[in-house]
Amino acid sequence: MTKGVQVRVSCRIELDSFEGPLDLLLYLIRRDEIDIYDIPVAHVADQYCTYIRMAQELDLDVASEYLVMAATLTRMKSRALLPRHEGGDDEPDPGAELRRQLILYRTFREIAEELQRSEETWTDIYTSPGERERWSEDTAPAEPGQASLMDLLKALSSLSEEDTEIPSQRIRRTLLTISECIEHLGRRIPPGDTVSFWTIVGPDPTPTRIVSFFITVLELVRRGWIGFQQAYPFSEIRLRRTERWNVDP
Amino acid sequence: MILDRLAREVEALIFASDEPLSIRQLCEYTGSGEDSIHQALDRINGAFREQHHAVGIIEVAGGFRIATESEFGDVVSQLFEGRKPGKLSRAALETLAVVAYSQPCTRMAVESIRGVNCDSAIRTLLEREMIRISGRMETPGRPLLYSTTRTFLEYFGLTDLDHLPRYEEIEELLSMSPSEMEERDLFERREDD
Known part of the structure; x- marks a missing residue:
């Protein structure tokens, strides 16, 4: 089999003739007479990567989609090779998602072919009169030379009449570190008392301040330095120090 | 075959309309039922065939319109040369x-x-x-x-x-x-x- 494969992959590579990685995969699957419902992931991954590598060696521009698929296949291959944990193995079959994608894509590709046949038939049928108006002189795409430089200039000037100055404003980034916040919190929460989160944030609740203090609160709760209370979702959060505040610093 | 009044009304409506006419519209404009419209359409197409006309009434995009037979595609396409876009990729x-x-x-x-x-x-x-x-x-x-x-x-x-x-x-x-x-x-x- 390996030898046969080598002979076959040495055929000319025309990545351009494929409509993307799925199309290439379907080609490889058909070429190697693989059952789409039982895809040997490792084999297909190897074949696919060989194809891509050869395309790259030939200095063909390989679109990123092809590389993403190569990475996905390689990952699936390594998954398939790893021993499976016994029991509690919720890992989905790596081939299942690929199979789903391939079947969906293949079906749509067939539909596209059917549409193409309809196009073939209906292109010779002409109706009267409305539909063909679409191909009247007015709506036909512009031919070279049909529009002059003046037309373009006119279009440009009509645009620039509406020009408005783009307002500019310098946005200054205020830095508020977590340690500054902790210090601030220490001053604002008297021992044995509870304080609202919004009191901590202060009278100027910019997004930066809110987020910085919120992260600080999360951090301190994690360390066990403060406790908090919230009666119900979105209600006020009240904070208090725990005994560990003074112990751990 | 001599077409009756209803069939000729239907033919006139479809000929003059710039978009496909639905069964509902045809019923409304002629004051007839759906079955009568379908029979009228059959009679019109029968008459077209009988006399070897190059057009017929077809159903497309939710309505009826007069269309040329596909065998005249080559001749008719000359009318739209350079304007009709190519086939889709x-x-x-x-x-x-x-x-x-x-x-x-x-x-x-x-x-x-x-x-x-x-x-x-x-x-x-x-x-x-x-x-x-x-x-x-x-x-x-x-x-x-x-x-x-x-x-x-x-x-x-x-x-x-x-x-x-x-x-x-x-x-x-x-x-x-x-x-x-x-x-x-x-x-x-x-x-x-």
């Missing part, structure tokens, strides 16, 4: 197929099925008026939603979206989760064996 046809079955849908949805960037295919289809922007999805980024147009139906000679090839099969495939699809695959395989 494979990329455009595939993209159109996905939009047709999952509309309204985003570019991302098309790309996830085709596995490639579909920017230019979508642009071509918009230019050719095969698809249109039908809204925005209320998710982050509010991506544009695309739907097919009546031009699409007319171009491919479809009466309506339900008449897309294998409509139900695709609907089923699209609504399936990977595991369901797998179960079905296994089932199909067993049938094959």
Whole structure:
């Protein structure tokens, strides 16, 4: 089999003739007479990567989609090779998602072919009169030379009449570190008392301040330095120090 | 064959209309029932055939219109030379197929099925008026939603979206989760064996 494969992959590579990685995969699957419902992931991954590598060696521009698929296949291959944990193995079959994608894509590709046949038939049928108006002189795409430089200039000037100055404003980034916040919190929460989160944030609740203090609160709760209370979702959060505040610093 | 009054009214209406006339419109304008309209259409087409006319009445995009026989395509196409755009590319046809079955849908949805960037295919289809922007999805980024147009139906000679090839099969495939699809695959395989 390996030898046969080598002979076959040495055929000319025309990545351009494929409509993307799925199309290439379907080609490889058909070429190697693989059952789409039982895809040997490792084999297909190897074949696919060989194809891509050869395309790259030939200095063909390989679109990123092809590389993403190569990475996905390689990952699936390594998954398939790893021993499976016994029991509690919720890992989905790596081939299942690929199979789903391939079947969906293949079906749509067939539909596209059917549409193409309809196009073939209906292109010779002409109706009267409305539909063909679409191909009247007015709506036909512009031919070279049909529009002059003046037309373009006119279009440009009509645009620039509406020009408005783009307002500019310098946005200054205020830095508020977590340690500054902790210090601030220490001053604002008297021992044995509870304080609202919004009191901590202060009278100027910019997004930066809110987020910085919120992260600080999360951090301190994690360390066990403060406790908090919230009666119900979105209600006020009240904070208090725990005994560990003074112990751990 | 001599056509009766109703058949001639129907013929006149379809001839003069600039868009396909539905059965409902034909009923309304002639004051007749659906069955009578269908019979009248049959009589008109019968008369056309009898006298070897080059036109007939066809049903397309949800209505009826007069169309030339396909064997005169070459002769008639001279009228539109240089104006009629070329055939659609494979990329455009595939993209159109996905939009047709999952509309309204985003570019991302098309790309996830085709596995490639579909920017230019979508642009071509918009230019050719095969698809249109039908809204925005209320998710982050509010991506544009695309739907097919009546031009699409007319171009491919479809009466309506339900008449897309294998409509139900695709609907089923699209609504399936990977595991369901797998179960079905296994089932199909067993049938094959």
